[in-house]
Amino acid sequence: MNWLIRYLKPVKGRMLTLLVLLLVTTGLQLVNPQIVQHFIDTASSHGTIISLLWLAGLYLAIAVVNQLATVAVSYLGNDVAWRATNTLREDLVRHTLRLDMDFHNRKSPGEMIERIDGDVTNMSNFFAMFIAEVIGSFVLLTGILIVMFFHNWLIASVMTVFTLASIGVMTWIRDLGVSASQAERQASAQLFGLIEERIAGIEDVQANGNVPYVIRRFHRAMRRVFETGRRAWMLRVIPWNATVALYTLAMTVVLLLGVHLYLTGHATLGTLYLFYQYTQMLNDPIEQLGNQMQEFQKAKSGMRRSIELLSLKSNIVDGDEDGTALPAGPLDVEFRHVDFSYNGDERVLHDIHFRLAPGERLGIVGRTGSGKSSISRLLLRLYNVDSGSIRIGGVDIRTLRLEALYQRVGMVTQDVQLFDGSLRDNLTLFNRQVSDSDILATTDRLGLRTFIDAMPEGLDTHLSAGGASLSAGEAQLFALTRVFLTRPSLVILDEPSSRLDPATEATLQLAVDELLQNCTGMVIAHRLLTLEKVDKIMVLGQGRIVEFGDRAALAAAETSHFAGLLRTSRQEELA
Numbered sequence: 314m315n316w317l318i319r320y321l322k323p324v325k326g327r328m329l330t331l332l333v334l335l336l337v338t339t340g341l342q343l344v345n346p347q348i349v350q351h352f353i354d355t356a357s358s359h360g361t362i363i364s365l366l367w368l369a370g371l372y373l374a375i376a377v378v379n380q381l382a383t384v385a386v387s388y389l390g391n392d393v394a395w396r397a398t399n400t401l402r403e404d405l406v407r408h409t410l411r412l413d414m415d416f417h418n419r420k421s422p423g424e425m426i427e428r429i430d431g432d433v434t435n436m437s438n439f440f441a442m443f444i445a446e447v448i449g450s451f452v453l454l455t456g457i458l459i460v461m462f463f464h465n466w467l468i469a470s471v472m473t474v475f476t477l478a479s480i481g482v483m484t485w486i487r488d489l490g491v492s493a494s495q496a497e498r499q500a501s502a503q504l505f506g507l508i509e510e511r512i513a514g515i516e517d518v519q520a521n522g523n524v525p526y527v528i529r530r531f532h533r534a535m536r537r538v539f540e541t542g543r544r545a546w547m548l549r550v551i552p553w554n555a556t557v558a559l560y561t562l563a564m565t566v567v568l569l570l571g572v573h574l575y576l577t578g579h580a581t582l583g584t585l586y587l588f589y590q591y592t593q594m595l596n597d598p599i600e601q602l603g604n605q606m607q608e609f610q611k612a613k614s615g616m617r618r619s620i621e622l623l624s625l626k627s628n629i630v631d632g633d634e635d636g637t638a639l640p641a642g643p644l645d646v647e648f649r650h651v652d653f654s655y656n657g658d659e660r661v662l663h664d665i666h667f668r669l670a671p672g673e674r675l676g677i678v679g680r681t682g683s684g685k686s687s688i689s690r691l692l693l694r695l696y697n698v699d700s701g702s703i704r705i706g707g708v709d710i711r712t713l714r715l716e717a718l719y720q721r722v723g724m725v726t727q728d729v730q731l732f733d734g735s736l737r738d739n740l741t742l743f744n745r746q747v748s749d750s751d752i753l754a755t756t757d758r759l760g761l762r763t764f765i766d767a768m769p770e771g772l773d774t775h776l777s778a779g780g781a782s783l784s785a786g787e788a789q790l791f792a793l794t795r796v797f798l799t800r801p802s803l804v805i806l807d808e809p810s811s812r813l814d815p816a817t818e819a820t821l822q823l824a825v826d827e828l829l830q831n832c833t834g835m836v837i838a839h840r841l842l843t844l845e846k847v848d849k850i851m852v853l854g855q856g857r858i859v860e861f862g863d864r865a866a867l868a869a870a871e872t873s874h875f876a877g878l879l880r881t882s883r884q885e886e887l888a
């Protein structure tokens with residue numbers, strides 16, 4: 314309830330209008346059968362044609378007003394639903410974006426889409442109409458019963474018993490379908506996860522002739538959605554079916570009693586119509602309550618899942634220190650006896666201990682899987698260290714605010730993420746404060762201006778998500794510009810030239826040199842040629858520092874690992 318109130322509070326004015334309109338339509342619904350009763354009685358007692366016309370006109374006017382109010386209710390209901398659920402969606406997106414990588418490694422993007430949008434959509438009707446319709450239904454039910462008590466206490470009593478029994482049944486079994494609906498949502502999230510994953514890897518799926526296998530998996534996932542959905546639906550409709558059975562019984566009793574009263578002269582034809590009409594009307598609010606009960610079960614399952622997601626805490630706890638704690642200019646980097654494992658599994662970094670002075674450049678080399686990228690991920694606090702500490706500018710990064718850390722540290726990885734938007738948006742990451750002249754001056758300095766000029770519409774060129782419209786090399790060059798524009802004090806380059814041809818690599822190398830002029834740099838590279846201008850070298854092997862020292866000294870020392878790697882790399886080049 315607290316949760317519901319939080320999201321409905323900002324739309325309370327609209328909710329109130331919705332409620333008033335619902336009460337108006339409820340009142341009008343109660344009035345119309347009385348008019349028809351008068352009409353029938355006036356007609357059967359040979360009343361004047363004028364009074365009949367007046368009654369018919371009144372009936373029509375009320376029906377029209379009722380319809381207009383119903384349209385307004387529907388409009389406002391949707392409006393409230395969108396406003397409330399959009400706030401919830403925003404909260405979920407913000408929260409999810411702050412969750413740590415351990416969480417994101419376990420969840421596929423498709424599954425997250427379902428949790429952020431699918432589950433919330435399930436709640437939208439609940440947000441829109443639940444409170445209004447439940448109150449409206451109760452008011453209508455009470456109104457009908459009160460009016461009926463004025464006309465005939467016996468029939469009113471039958472109707473009251475039926476109403477109470479229906480509500481009792483619904484309350485009793487209201488949670489019946491919640492767990493099943495939750496299972497349905499989970500199956501649907503898995504289906505979306507599967508679709509997203511396969512479409513993201515479409516090139517590999519097609520190239521490996523994997524389509525039939527993917528379709529088989531897709532069928533299996535759909536079957537799960539169908540089976541869980543069928544079960545959830547069946548459990549949700551039970552309350553409604555129970556009230557239908559009760560209603561049929563009540564209708565029969567009321568009709569029998571009504572006909573008896575008419576035949577014995579205790580009721581007019583108009584009153585008999587009134588009994589029939591009100592009993593029929595009784596079905597609407599009860600059906601409405603039944604429907605809302607179904608929506609409630611769906612919403613409750615979505616709500617449980619959303620609350621569960623919102624209550625997840627990121628392992629990466631934000632620090633207190635703002636960026637001013639860091640000294641201006643290039644930052645020194647210090648790893649103090651750092652151990653690290655992903656998800657508490659096998660350790661991938663052991664006792665990493667080194668220091669890099671401000672403005673120094675470090676080249677990190679090592680075999681695949683030796684832990685090079687893990688070091689860079691730790692520096693950006695994408696993961697927490699198991700033990701030891703990392704300091705930049707003399708400050709433990711755990712005490713720094715993440716925003717301050719990201720402002721001062723930039724990273725370019727092997728996989729450049731491009732977003733759906735203009736080239737400008739992709740270079741500035743949607744930061745409108747970066748001017749075009751700044752972008753162009755930066756690309757000029759990096760020697761990348763020709764790449765921008767070659768784009769059909771310059772900075773306005775539209776890029777599609779995932780970077781399908783760019784070559785991998787171009788994407789990498791733009792990623793470098795993106796980092797440069799943030800004027801970082803420490804830059805990590807994780808295999809930035811891995812996908813470039815020699816000519817583009819030379820361009821990139823110049824850009825990297827320029828970028829590293831005013832900051833400390835860490836360059837991870839397999840190709841040792843990329844590391845010609847670094848000051849220090851770290852050789853990693855199975856998560857341990859095998860060697861650390863001045864590049865020139867290590868290259869000159871015959872027996873060093875680095876010198877060995879250089880010899881091998883030269884032989885490969887010659888071959």
Ligand SMILES: Nc1ncnc2c1ncn2[C@@H]1O[C@H](COP(=O)(O)OP(=O)(O)OP(=O)(O)O)[C@@H](O)[C@H]1O
Nearest residue numbers: 418655656661679680681682683684685686687688
């Ligand atoms: N998200 C992850 N979850 C679990 N284990 C991981 C994850 N990322 C990397 N690893 C493991 O950590 C180890 C080090 O990986 P890392 O990516 O740091 O190596 P690397 O030296 O950068 O490799 P490469 O040269 O191929 O980029 C590997 O054994 C890898 O399997």
